[in-house]
Amino acid sequence: ATERTLSIIKPDATRRNLTGKINARFEENGLRIVAQKRVRLTKEQAEAFYGVHRERSFFGELVAFMISGPVVVQVLEGENAVLKNRDIMGATNPANAAAGTIRADFAESVEANSVHGSDSAENAAIEIAYFFAQSEIVA
Numbered sequence: 034a035t036e037r038t039l040s041i042i043k044p045d046a047t048r049r050n051l052t053g054k055i056n057a058r059f060e061e062n063g064l065r066i067v068a069q070k071r072v073r074l075t076k077e078q079a080e081a082f083y084g085v086h087r088e089r090s091f092f093g094e095l096v097a098f099m100i101s102g103p104v105v106v107q108v109l110e111g112e113n114a115v116l117k118n119r120d121i122m123g124a125t126n127p128a129n130a131a132a133g134t135i136r137a138d139f140a141e142s143v144e145a146n147s148v149h150g151s152d153s154a155e156n157a158a159i160e161i162a163y164f165f166a167q168s169e170i171v172a
């Protein structure tokens with residue numbers, strides 16, 4: 034079925050001017066960028082977005098990293114978009130990411146791993162609503 038997923042191009046990738054190369058991976062694999070904006074997250078936004086990880090040891094560093102530079106938040110649409118994007122991104126830790134995935138090719142570390150993607154359709158809906166009004170998503 035046609036789905037939508039939330040994607041974030043993280044500060045390590047925007048710093049290295051990789052937005053276009055990463056977007057090409059999505060488009061080459063059949064996902065459409067139906068909403069996109071470049072923003073600087075506030076600490077409060079990053080903490081709320083990653084709220085499920087609040088108790089994890091890496092939470093503070095994760096938030097600090099996510100506000101260390103601009104991010105590009107986007108909505109990707111396509112057949113099985115949630116799972117497809119997870120395949121395109123590769124494993125969270127680039128050391129474990131399959132060849133040809135975004136994280137294998139571009140990520141610097143498990144923290145500076147270049148992209149975020151929703152892990153389920155349910156979370157995708159929540160994450161998309163966190164960043165975008167319906168009127169900003171143009172299919």
Ligand code: CMP
Nearest residue numbers: 086091095125143144145146148149150
């Ligand atoms: P993301 O998909 O954005 O969701 C949570 C993020 O926490 C994850 O990608 C990683 O970039 C980040 N992170 C930082 N350290 C760790 C760690 N030790 N284990 C898992 N995720 C981590």
